[in-house]
Amino acid sequence: TGMHKKYEHTPQQWGLIMFFVFNAYWVLEMCTAVFQFSCAYAVAKYYRSYALPGNYEAVDSFAIVEGTRIGVTKHLGSISFGAAIIAVFQVTQRIMEYIERKEAHLKEDSNPCIRGCLACCLGACRCMENIMAFINKNAYIDIAVTGDHNFCRAIRNVAHVIIDFGPAMALLNGATVIFQVVGMAAITSICGTMAF
Numbered sequence: 001t002g003m004h005k006k007y008e009h010t011p012q013q014w015g016l017i018m019f020f021v022f023n024a025y026w027v028l029e030m031c032t033a034v035f036q037f038s039c040a041y042a043v044a045k046y047y048r049s050y051a052l053p054g055n056y057e058a059v060d061s062f063a064i065v066e067g068t069r070i071g072v073t074k075h076l077g078s079i080s081f082g083a084a085i086i087a088v089f090q091v092t093q094r095i096m097e098y099i100e101r102k103e104a105h106l107k108e109d110s111n112p113c114i115r116g117c118l119a120c121c122l123g124a125c126r127c128m129e130n131i132m133a134f135i136n137k138n139a140y141i142d143i144a145v146t147g148d149h150n151f152c153r154a155i156r157n158v159a160h161v162i163i164d165f166g167p168a169m170a171l172l173n174g175a176t177v178i179f180q181v182v183g184m185a186a187i188t189s190i191c192g193t194m195a196f
Contacts, residue, residue: 030079037144
């Protein structure tokens with residue numbers, strides 16, 4: 001009852017769609033990586049300015065902008081490589097989520113074994129993405145602090161730091177989470193009180 005059109009993609013079109021989706025995630029991750037690098041660069045520059053007694057060199061007010069410039073001009077390869085790794089995991093995760101939704105629409109015809117395997121693969125992919133995001137962030141910090149490491153050497157240094165100082169890093173990350181929660185609660189309550 002009525003006309004409707006059905007559009008089907010060719011395999012070449014699906015390949016182009018996947019290419020564009022991957023590039024979109026890659027660009028978003030590169031923006032995040034440049035932001036993380038520029039913040040790490042600004043903090044490292046501030047820390048180095050007060051490292052020696054009597055050396056109170058003023059830190060300029062555009063350290064984030066300078067960090068962005070240095071990240072884009074001198075460390076773009078390392079930043080884009082780390083962003084590509086995360087983008088691969090994100091695209092894989094989205095594909096698995098799509099397959100899981102299609103499997104859920106089948107309801108009675110769906111295979112519980114396939115649903116279980118998809119759930120396991122999806123969980124493993126999310127876990128790997130979170131681990132790589134943590135390692136990438138610390139690799140960008142290592143690159144910003146040292147200034148001359150490439151991405152692979154920075155990952156090696158981060159792995160050594162995590163192995164050598166794992167409990168201290170876990171404690172520090174837990175403490176920062178507590179401060180973030182307290183800060184969000186304080187900001188929300190202050191804004192709510194001011195609005196009331």
